[in-house]
Amino acid sequence: MQVKWQLLLFLALFVEGFINWLKVEYRKTWNMIALGFGIVLAVVADINVLAMMNIAESSNDVVQIGLKIIGWLIAGVAIARGTNYIHDLMKRTTT
Numbered sequence: 001m002q003v004k005w006q007l008l009l010f011l012a013l014f015v016e017g018f019i020n021w022l023k024v025e026y027r028k029t030w031n032m033i034a035l036g037f038g039i040v041l042a043v044v045a046d047i048n049v050l051a052m053m054n055i056a057e058s059s060n061d062v063v064q065i066g067l068k069i070i071g072w073l074i075a076g077v078a079i080a081r082g083t084n085y086i087h088d089l090m091k092r093t094t095t
Helices: 002-022 027-044 061-081 083-094
Strands: none
Touching: 002 027, 002 061, 002 083, 027 061, 061 083
């Protein structure tokens, strides 16, 4: 579990730095790119926030797949938002 949080924090730091380096004029465009990039990284790294918080448990396969996709989307948004957002999320979920 700790490794997933570390990976989530690292990916958020990476995306935040990468987007800050790239964006000069087109803030909305870069925010959308950051969101897409964050979601792709969450799926590839299999970071599911709902599973990390033990919420994604279901006996129904369709519901399980839906929860997994939602968990990836939440993780992708968190990665795109950056490290401060991840840090706040970690403080709220681990205490």
